[in-house]
Amino acid sequence: MQSWPGETEILIIGAGPTGLALACALRELGLKPLHFDKHLEGLNSSRAAVIHPRTLEVLEAIGVVPTLLQEGLRMEKFRLREGSKVLLQMDFSPLPTAYPFALMIPQQDTERILMARLRELGGEVIRGVELTDVKMEREGVKALVRRGTEEHWIHARWLVGCDGGRSSVRQRAGIGFEGEPYEQDFILADVKMVWPLRRDEASLFLSPEGMMLVAPLPGDHFRIVATVAQAPQDLSLPFFQSLVDRRGPSGAKRITEMFWTSPFHLQHRVASSNFLGRVLLCGDAAHVHSPAGGQGMNTGIQDAVSLAKPLRRAALTGDEAGLREWSKSRHRIAKEVISLTHRMTLAIGLSQPWQRVLRNMILGVISRLPGLSQKFARKLSEIDYR
Known part of the structure; x- marks a missing residue:
C-alpha cells in the first residue's frame, strides 16, 4: 500500500x-x-x-472559468412547453451577472x-x-x-x-x-439527433405521462432527462425515440446516435x-x-x-x-x-386534467409578468444565493 x-x-x-x-x-x-x-x-x-451563473462567479476564485467557457455551450433561454405550445419562457440574458446564461457542459x-x-x-x-x-x-x-x-x-x-x-x-x-x-424513476440519455428547436434553449416538456427535458450539449449532442413510472431494463434507442415522439414538439425528431444512458432513483x-x-x-x-x-x-x-x-x-x-x-x-x-x-x-408531474389546466393557467400569468419570470430565472441561476 x-x-x-x-x-x-x-x-x-x-x-x-x-x-x-x-x-x-x-x-x-x-x-x-x-x-x-x-x-x-x-x-x-x-x-x-449545466453550470449556472452563480457557480461560474464562484469558480473565478480557482481559475477554471475561461476553460469552461471555451468548452461549454451557452444557453440563454429555458422554456416550459406542452408539445409545441410554450407555457413559460425564462431569459437569462438580462440577469445582473457577468455570465447571463447557463453553460451546458x-x-x-x-x-x-x-x-x-x-x-x-x-x-x-x-x-x-x-x-x-x-x-x-x-x-x-x-x-x-x-x-x-x-x-x-x-x-x-x-x-x-x-x-x-x-x-x-x-x-x-x-x-x-x-x-x-420520489415515487417515479428518472432516466437520462446523451444523444445526437435531428431536433426542430433552437440550440440556444433548453425545453422542459410537460405531458400527462411525465416530463421530458431536452437540453443542448457541445458537439451537436443533446441531454434527455425524463420521468417514467418504472425504468425499463433496456434503455434502448427505440425506447427514447418513442419518448421523444410522444412528449416532444411537432417537427422532425430523430435520434441518430446514443452515447450513454442511465436510470436513477431520486x-x-x-x-x-x-x-x-x-x-x-x-x-x-x-x-x-x-x-x-x-x-x-x-x-x-x-x-x-x-x-x-x-x-x-x-x-x-x-x-x-x-x-x-x-x-x-x-x-x-x-x-x-x-x-x-x-x-x-x-x-x-401533475397528471389530472384539471390540475394541468390550472397549472398551465398559472404559468401563463407568470409569462405575461416579466418581473415574475425574471424572479424565477434568478432562482434557477442561483444568483439570489450570493
Whole structure:
C-alpha cells in the first residue's frame, strides 16, 4: 500500500466536482489537503450537465472559468412547453451577472477541467481508496481507509465529506439524512439527433405521462432527462425515440446516435448537520434533491468553494466562527433548493386534467409578468444565493 502520512490537516473524501472544487480552492489559499476517492479517474457517475451563473462567479476564485467557457455551450433561454405550445419562457440574458446564461457542459468534462487545475496547483487525488470508519476525537478525526485488502488509520484535524448521496463520511459520523424518495424513476440519455428547436434553449416538456427535458450539449449532442413510472431494463434507442415522439414538439425528431444512458432513483433529503465536531459535509453528502432546474452540482460546488476560507482560518488559528456561519448559511440554502426543486417536481408531474389546466393557467400569468419570470430565472441561476 502506498505510504501516506499518518496525519493531515485536512482530509477530503470524494473527487467529483464538489471535492475537486474544494481541493482547488484550498490549494489557492496555500493549504495542501490529503484527497481520496474510491473510484478510478473518470469513473464517477456523470449526470449533471449545466453550470449556472452563480457557480461560474464562484469558480473565478480557482481559475477554471475561461476553460469552461471555451468548452461549454451557452444557453440563454429555458422554456416550459406542452408539445409545441410554450407555457413559460425564462431569459437569462438580462440577469445582473457577468455570465447571463447557463453553460451546458457534461459533468465528466467539468471534472476533467477541475482535475487539470488541481494538478496545476500541485494537488492530486489518491484513487481506489475507500473510507470504512470514522472515530470522532476532540482535536480531530481518525479515519480508517482501505485500498484493496490493506487498511490504514489517518488522523485529520478536519474531515470533509464530498462523497455523494450515499456518503460514507456522513454515515460513519452518525449524521442523519432526513427526507424521502420520489415515487417515479428518472432516466437520462446523451444523444445526437435531428431536433426542430433552437440550440440556444433548453425545453422542459410537460405531458400527462411525465416530463421530458431536452437540453443542448457541445458537439451537436443533446441531454434527455425524463420521468417514467418504472425504468425499463433496456434503455434502448427505440425506447427514447418513442419518448421523444410522444412528449416532444411537432417537427422532425430523430435520434441518430446514443452515447450513454442511465436510470436513477431520486430522493429529497438534507443532512441533520453539515458541521459536526471536526466533520464537514458538502454537495450531495449534505443534500440531495430532484434534478429539476439543474441545481445539484451547482449547489455542491458553491458549498465547497465557500468553505475554503473559513476552513483555512479554522486550520490556522482555531477560530471556528466562520465555519459556524458557513454551516448555517449553506444549510439554509440547501433547504431552499430542496423546497424549490420539490415544488417544481410536483408541479411538472401533475397528471389530472384539471390540475394541468390550472397549472398551465398559472404559468401563463407568470409569462405575461416579466418581473415574475425574471424572479424565477434568478432562482434557477442561483444568483439570489450570493
